[in-house]
Amino acid sequence: xxxxxxxxxxxxxxxxxxxxGDFPPSQTTCSSEQLATLAGVNSAQxxxxxxxxxxxxxxxxxxxxxxxxxxxxxxxxxxxxxxxMIVGGGNLGSALGxxxxxxxxxxxxRAVVDADPAKHDTVIAGLVVEPLDHLEQIVGERVIEIAxxxxxxxxxxxxxxxxxxxxxxxxxxxxxxxxxxxxxVEVRRVDLSTELQILTYxxxxxxxxxxx
Amino acid sequence: xxxxxxxxxxxxxxxxxxxxGDFPPSQTTCSSEQLATLAGVNSAQxxxxxxxxxxxxxxxxxxxxxxxxxxxxxxxxxxxxxxxMIVGGGNLGSALGxxxxxxxxxxxxRAVVDADPAKHDTVIAGLVVEPLDHLEQIVGERVIEIAxxxxxxxxxxxxxxxxxxxxxxxxxxxxxxxxxxxxxVEVRRVDLSTELQILTYxxxxxxxxxxx
DNA sequence: TAGATTGTTAATCGATTAACAATC
DNA sequence: TAGATTGTTAATCGATTAACAATC
Numbered sequence: 001x002x003x004x005x006x007x008x009x010x011x012x013x014x015x016x017x018x019x020x021g022d023f024p025p026s027q028t029t030c031s032s033e034q035l036a037t038l039a040g041v042n043s044a045q046x047x048x049x050x051x052x053x054x055x056x057x058x059x060x061x062x063x064x065x066x067x068x069x070x071x072x073x074x075x076x077x078x079x080x081x082x083x084x085m086i087v088g089g090g091n092l093g094s095a096l097g098x099x100x101x102x103x104x105x106x107x108x109x110r111a112v113v114d115a116d117p118a119k120h121d122t123v124i125a126g127l128v129v130e131p132l133d134h135l136e137q138i139v140g141e142r143v144i145e146i147a148x149x150x151x152x153x154x155x156x157x158x159x160x161x162x163x164x165x166x167x168x169x170x171x172x173x174x175x176x177x178x179x180x181x182x183x184x185v186e187v188r189r190v191d192l193s194t195e196l197q198i199l200t201y202x203x204x205x206x207x208x209x210x211x212x
Numbered sequence: 213x214x215x216x217x218x219x220x221x222x223x224x225x226x227x228x229x230x231x232x233g234d235f236p237p238s239q240t241t242c243s244s245e246q247l248a249t250l251a252g253v254n255s256a257q258x259x260x261x262x263x264x265x266x267x268x269x270x271x272x273x274x275x276x277x278x279x280x281x282x283x284x285x286x287x288x289x290x291x292x293x294x295x296x297m298i299v300g301g302g303n304l305g306s307a308l309g310x311x312x313x314x315x316x317x318x319x320x321x322r323a324v325v326d327a328d329p330a331k332h333d334t335v336i337a338g339l340v341v342e343p344l345d346h347l348e349q350i351v352g353e354r355v356i357e358i359a360x361x362x363x364x365x366x367x368x369x370x371x372x373x374x375x376x377x378x379x380x381x382x383x384x385x386x387x388x389x390x391x392x393x394x395x396x397v398e399v400r401r402v403d404l405s406t407e408l409q410i411l412t413y414x415x416x417x418x419x420x421x422x423x424x
Numbered sequence: 425t426a427g428a429t430t431g432t433t434a435a436t437c438g439a440t441t442a443a444c445a446a447t448c
Numbered sequence: 449t450a451g452a453t454t455g456t457t458a459a460t461c462g463a464t465t466a467a468c469a470a471t472c
Binding site: 010011013014015017018019022038039040075076077078082084091092094095096098099101102105107145146169170171172176177178180184186188190191192193194195196197198199200201202203204205206 | 222223225226227229230231234250251252287288289290294296303304306307308310311313314317319357358381382383384388389390392396398400402403404405406407408409410411412413414415416417418419
């Protein structure tokens with residue numbers, strides 16, 4: 001139904017939702033201009049993005065903050081819990097498991113698995129690290145809908161294959177490689193080195209421009 | 213000089229560079245089609261992106277892998293080292309400090325600072341965690357050009373202000389908030405919850421579409 | 425009514441990609 | 449020469465934003 005929401009808009013909805021938290025509790029209403037400032041975008045873009053969710057604002061007044069929060073949560077599917085598995089119990093997997101920012105949005109980390117037997121039975125964020133071999137069983141039994149790949153690049157494709165075969169539809173990939181999966185599976189990639197390299201591009205070229 | 217390279221192209225250059233590593237050492241040449249497959253993009257896009265760096269390919273043959281690697285490294289400014297500071301010695305800061313993926317690209321983590329005295333003198337990736345108060349001094353003395361903010365959201369803006377005042381031009385922000393800095397400073401934002409929320413949008417709407 | 429702000433149009437801008445001449 | 453593949457054009461597609469009528 002109305003699946004015409006542009007991808008760029010979808011990726012801004014979480015930013016708006018978070019920005020709503022920046023308003024003081026005393027404020028019940030906000031303008032697109034205010035929200036745009038907090039989200040770091042143009043106010044016309046805020047209005048256009050929100051118009052995809054249906055019309056909520058009041059002309060001359062703005063948007064009701066509490067109502068807008070509810071609408072955004074509904075649009076993003078955040079009105080229920082999601083089972084999450086972290087694949088890879090190294091530094092990154094451990095940090096993600098202990099990251100406090102997931103739980104408030106309903107992301108429930110239900111398992112951490114790792115291929116290395118030396119890691120098994122260690123504890124990350126209150127969860128015993130389990131063997132990678134148990135992946136399929138865990139996905140089925142604990143209703144894992146989202147998997148986070150925090151393995152070395154060499155393991156990522158095989159892990160992705162096993163996850164999708166087990167029925168996982170959403171993958172957040174931190175391994176520095178592009179994984180190839182069925183188009184029906186949604187994959188998002190976060191590459192830490194890539195982010196730094198984009199920064200160096202700009203450093204390098206602004207230094208060049210100023211003659212340094 | 214020729215600063216007409218589109219932002220979308222810049223953000224794909226690191227992906228191409230990494231993908232080159234996937235070719236077997238015996239292969240000396242690659243086509244735009246092969247590189248596109250490894251990078252997960254269209255081959256016309258590869259050719260167009262690479263054309264911004266000047267012309268390197270040979271018609272009928274493809275691109276010389278070693279030469280292309282050198283060109284990409286040069287374009288991204290990866291022919292030298294960069295001093296990096298991590299602000300925030302919690303789980304995420306610790307994981308980033310220990311992340312082995314930075315060093316091979318010339319990113320040299322030279323300091324980890326934290327506001328919490330309880331963290332001081334603990335060791336992360338061989339570096340003693342230092343007081344946040346020393347930030348300005350460290351930036352100057354150790355030539356910090358890139359800062360990674362891994363603090364709580366509440367501290368991020370003040371940290372960003374101090375970093376930019378100290379002369380840092382590039383910031384990678386992991387705090388779940390939008391920071392406001394001088395336009396001359398390059399900021400990239402990685403928000404882990406946002407990534408998961410974009411996944412749930414698609415989960416939610418594909419479930420709706422199939423009637424579940 | 426006067427002021428404010430939305431929702432939406434239409435213009436602009438930028439990015440993607442099919443297609444193909446050039447050429448190895 | 450025949451086959452392959454680039455570099456680039458031009459068409460298409462999609463996203464951003466200025467502007468303003470609608471309306472609270």
